[in-house]
Amino acid sequence: MTDIADQLSAALNAIADPVSGKGLIDSGRAPAPRFTDGIASVILDVTDINADKRALIEADINRALGAIAGVEKVRVAMTSKRTTRRIIAVGSGKGGVGKSTLSANLAIALARRGLRIGLIDADIYGPSQPRLLSVEDRKPTATEHKKLVPVPTDFGIGMLSMGQLVKPGQAIAWRGPMAGKALGQLIDAEWGDTETLIIDLPPGTGDVQLTMVQKYKPAGAIIVSTPQDLALIDAKRAIHLFEEADVPIIGLVENMAGYECPACGAISNPFGTGGAEAAAEELGFDFLGRIPLDLGIRTASDEGIPPAASNGSGAGAFNAVAGKLTDWIGRSQ
Template identity: 50%
Template sequence: MAQVTEEQVLTALRGVLDPDKKADIVSLGMVQGLAVKDGHVAFAIEVDPQRGPHLEPLRKQAEKVVDALPGVLTASAVLTAQRQGGGQQQQQGGHQHGPGCGHGGGHGHSHGAAQPDSLLPTVKSVIAVASGKGGVGKSTTSINLALALSQLGLKVALFDADIYGPSAPRMLGLSGEQPTSPDGKTMLPLEGYGIKVMSMGFMVEEASPIVWRGPMVMGALEQMLRDVRWGEIDVMVIDMPPGTGDAQLTITQRVPLAGAVVVSTPQDIALLDARKGLNMFRKVDVPILGIIENMSYHVCPKCGHEEHIFGHGGAQTEAKRLNCDFLGEVPLHVDIRSTSDRGEPIVVSKPSSPHAQAYRDIAQKVWNKIQAGQQASRQGPRFVTE
């Protein structure tokens, strides 16, 4: 089967006209973030925020003309809100918050409840695994936590929301795989070790950078969640991007999160950033399930000596200070790193190891808290009468 090229996609999109400007969307600079990989095509169409609600037919037309090209297996287009002055200013940088993506407290779960539910109607509970900064082992924790939850007998999904640095395909041994689309509109998630998985890493080459602005990332995240056939899922683990930016706000606003888990290492600078992440979730009314201290200590594989390379106990102390639960500590050990690099996470490749047990203990605590939250939600508010 012939492979479609970026130029072929752009040629097809030149036949799609903006109904107001009477020119094609390529010439107008509206097509951004085009990615083509093994027949899977994804791109964003930047529009004025006020016109966005009326341009859904334009998005569908663009998707349709690309889907009709020989060699295209799936076509995915998203509408994104552009900066003032037109799509051609995209290279000037800066972030634009799309509609409904403001800052401040009380907006995460307090309005538009029916809207978030429509993204994941078959998922019972969603938890976000986050960190204030990169390099603390958040993705490794997310994947091993998801697998440990699966070992509790739950139906589990993992959504890799780290658009700029997706790692789920490699860590789950799925590098080079692509999701399939039975109807050309929705996608089937991949499966790794019994859990369902979706990641931007399945759409682009592993070494290819994704140069997208905030609104494009938000649109892509929403579409990936909405257009995937997850099936009946007990728990979805979302591996969040590091930091507290547009992607994090999009997920907290559009997905009904049962709670968030914050990952940190023991040193002060990591704890400072973890505190920022935790406070972000509190501002948008997302329950904090607890803090995990990763790389908590190092045990010498030869003599068994325990060494606190990054300090020790900082996350536990911080949890007490911030009045949230401490979920557990995971050591700094070569087996955790090497198994992840091989696509064989330690929870499944070395299930009897103390490191795998650490993840299972954390998973049990997380599931207990989710169940407690579900029970409290079913009971509703309790009133005391004299």
């Protein structure tokens, strides 16, 4: 009996938790299996794991434990804790640094790792997520309590954007209080079992950012910058805002870092290189990675097919950042 129990535990722990990457027992997802009358029973905590990943893990457990001599049947009971929804803010000190592209690809990459992710386009005045995720023709509905219902995308995440609530191309000329109220409607929407919201913030440190840190305090913030000094100066202003609000800085991402000539393959750095990494080291924050200046990323984004969803150009860089964010989420739970 003891030998079978040890084999069951080893087999269960050999299956990786999709969030932390550790074994299911070591990660705290499951205690050691129970074995009685030929039946191996597993209690699995599926908090933060979406339905598709749950089914895959259950199949892995049935296959691994069912292969052990003496096991006649495997039972998997899934449980889920009710937790406060986690908010991850993606910010920058200035516009044009690729923050929205990073947010979209990061959300998709996290969902593909099994996390239940929602994406909010909080750039009230310049929303771009509907185009990036190819949902410009989809409008959110509302519940009987007048809560917005996120628009499903083709990439495993729900999304809400002010761009879905106004006519295409219509200017949004709102003062600060109206912008803050709009942010509240997006965050307080009917997000269902979504556990983590990625919020694509507008550039700068204005009313939307202040409303968020005061009323919807993020669990952490990612700062996006291009390598040049001017962008880094503005990025430090965004960092200062989050630090003043006691929001942890998860790390910095350097975008538009390196351009490969499609004709000769030579790498050039029109915006410089290494600036964000040096700033992260100077300020004592993690450096999460570089996203290249890549024509393929721009083309895919314009077509509404994010690289992270199709393993397209630049997908590896986005997935690397998502991996580090997944590790951070695992440590912060």
